[in-house]
Structures are given as structure tokens and as C-alpha cells.
Amino acid sequence: MGEPDERGGAARAPETPGGRPPLFELRDAQVRRTGKTILSVGSFSLAEGESVALLGPNGAGKSTFVQLLTREVLPLHRDEPPVRFRGQDRPALSDIRACLGVVSGTMHDQVRVHLPAADVVAGGLFGTLGLPLRREVTEGHRRLAADALERLGIADLADRDVMTLSTGQVRRVLVARELVRDPGVLVFDEPCTGLDPEGMYHVREAMATLAAEGRSVVLVTHYPEDIVPAIGRVLLIGSARVVADGPKDELLRDDAMTGLFGVPLAVEERDGWYSLRGVYG
Ligand SMILES: Nc1ncnc2c1ncn2[C@@H]1O[C@H](COP(=O)(O)OP(=O)(O)OP(=O)(O)O)[C@@H](O)[C@H]1O
Numbered sequence: 001m002g003e004p005d006e007r008g009g010a011a012r013a014p015e016t017p018g019g020r021p022p023l024f025e026l027r028d029a030q031v032r033r034t035g036k037t038i039l040s041v042g043s044f045s046l047a048e049g050e051s052v053a054l055l056g057p058n059g060a061g062k063s064t065f066v067q068l069l070t071r072e073v074l075p076l077h078r079d080e081p082p083v084r085f086r087g088q089d090r091p092a093l094s095d096i097r098a099c100l101g102v103v104s105g106t107m108h109d110q111v112r113v114h115l116p117a118a119d120v121v122a123g124g125l126f127g128t129l130g131l132p133l134r135r136e137v138t139e140g141h142r143r144l145a146a147d148a149l150e151r152l153g154i155a156d157l158a159d160r161d162v163m164t165l166s167t168g169q170v171r172r173v174l175v176a177r178e179l180v181r182d183p184g185v186l187v188f189d190e191p192c193t194g195l196d197p198e199g200m201y202h203v204r205e206a207m208a209t210l211a212a213e214g215r216s217v218v219l220v221t222h223y224p225e226d227i228v229p230a231i232g233r234v235l236l237i238g239s240a241r242v243v244a245d246g247p248k249d250e251l252l253r254d255d256a257m258t259g260l261f262g263v264p265l266a267v268e269e270r271d272g273w274y275s276l277r278g279v280y281g
Helices: 062-069 093-099 105-109 117-123 139-151 167-179 197-212 254-261
Strands: 024-033 036-046 052-055 083-085 100-104 185-189 216-221 233-238 241-247 265-270 273-278
Touching: 024 062, 036 062, 036 241, 052 062, 062 083, 062 185, 062 216, 062 233, 093 100, 100 105, 100 167, 117 139, 117 167, 139 167, 167 185, 167 197, 185 197, 197 216, 233 254, 241 254, 254 265
Parallel strands: 052 216, 052 233, 100 185, 185 216
Antiparallel strands: 024 036, 024 083, 233 241, 265 273
């Protein structure tokens, strides 16, 4: 696990803290589609408990990067395996999925059934949207779901039909649905897309809490505003490659953001939170 730095962020951890291999490791990983390289990563390693944000413009390769880690996308073959999970080059997919929770806007689109929020959360224990028909749902399962809702500050929504909730509330229910399995790693893929300031506030608050607890949070975003204080490391992804990898106070700067997004931008920081604005005229 990464040692917290003085700002509360997770500093880049040594390669093998306590002799353990990194959680994820990429070496000379390339992904090609329709004859074109859509992502090329020279070297990347994420320690257990370390958090990172992948920041870059549309189409840069951020989701492809995450899908390499989760093995939804495979790199070009090399004699030396380009992707390792906890030191293994051929991990069982079930092992990766067991330690991983993913929250994305795409999942949000699947919430089209009338179910109580608590059932949606408990479904996370079984990999189903609601409670499974052929499995016994115990009091223990229900308690885990109630705890997850409580931790996200939405215990009062437990009995509400998810179809009647606001976008921001559903997003938090989906975070609870991943949290219910107590995964060591949480992937947030553009978690604030489509949310109003209240929804963003709560989703960012949830990310901040989870990262500060020592879980690995892997965040994919277009906006520095999403990079909560507990995420200390940033990868800038542009044009199918990692442009920079380092502490966020070194990378979230006017020149780096202007170069990454290709328009004049200025960064402001306050109490460990960052914001980006356009520079006009
Ligand atoms: N199956 C595919 N075939 C062809 N091109 C693809 C395929 N999948 C992804 N791409 C291209 O690869 C590039 C990287 O895609 P990716 O989704 O990783 O970008 P991203 O940084 O996550 O973008 P966004 O911020 O818009 O979600 C894009 O140009 C995309 O069009």
C-alpha cells in the first residue's frame, strides 16, 4: 500500500511493498485496432492500495488503458508478457473481477427496472442487477447492502424504486453496489458525467473516502475537478500514449493542461482540490 504523503495523497509506492508484486504492471503494452495503434504504454506499475487518475481528452486511450488492466482488451503478443496482475501474466479473470469494482456511466444506462435500491445493491453480491431468483438471499446479504448504502449516505433511499431516483442518486446506488463486495480496487470511469453539482459532490466525496481508506481507486476523467485529494498520482494520456506520469501537483499545471487539451487553460488549486478554466482573448 502507498505511504500517504503530507497532503494526504498516496505517494507512488515502491515496486514491491512488503515483498508483494504490484497490483497491476504494464511493460511495452500496445493495443492496435483497424491497423492503428490506439494505445502504447512503455512502463506502468500500480502498487496495492495506490490510487491514480488517468486524465486526457476524448479518444486519447484512457478507457483502453483501463480495459488492458481489467483484461477486457488484450495487447499485442510479446515474448515478455506485457500485462501482469499481482505478478501473474495469466491470472484467472474471476480473480481480477473479484477484486475489482467498476462504476461507469454505461452501467447507469442498464438501470431500467423497477427495483428497490437495496435490491440493486445486494445484486452486486451475485453479479446481477437485482436479487437473483435461484439463490438464497440471507439476512447477512441484506445487511451488507444496508451497510453499503449507509456508507454512501443514502440509507434513506433503500426502499425507493431506483427508476424514481435522480441521476446522482442512482450513481451513488451503483457505487454502493460495487462496494458491497468490498473490492480492493475501484475503477471510476468518468463517474461524474451527466451529474449536477450536488450529484458530483456526493460521487467525489465517495471517491475521496474510498481512496483515503487505502483502497486503490483508478479514476478515468476529462476533468481535474474529479481528482480528489486522496489521489496523489496522475497519468496524462494524449494521442494513444502516456504523456506524463507523476505527482499531481507537478502535472496539474497551466502548461501541461494547455498542451494536453490543445487550448489555453489555467489550473487553480484550493485545499487539495483542482479546477480548470479556459483562458480567452
Ligand atoms: N474497437 C475499436 N476499433 C477501432 N478503434 C477503436 C476501437 N476501440 C477504440 N478505438 C479508438 O481508440 C481510441 C481510444 O479510445 P478510448 O475509448 O480508449 O479513448 P478515451 O480516452 O477513453 O476516450 P473518451 O474520453 O472519449 O471516452 C479512440 O480513437 C477510439 O475511437
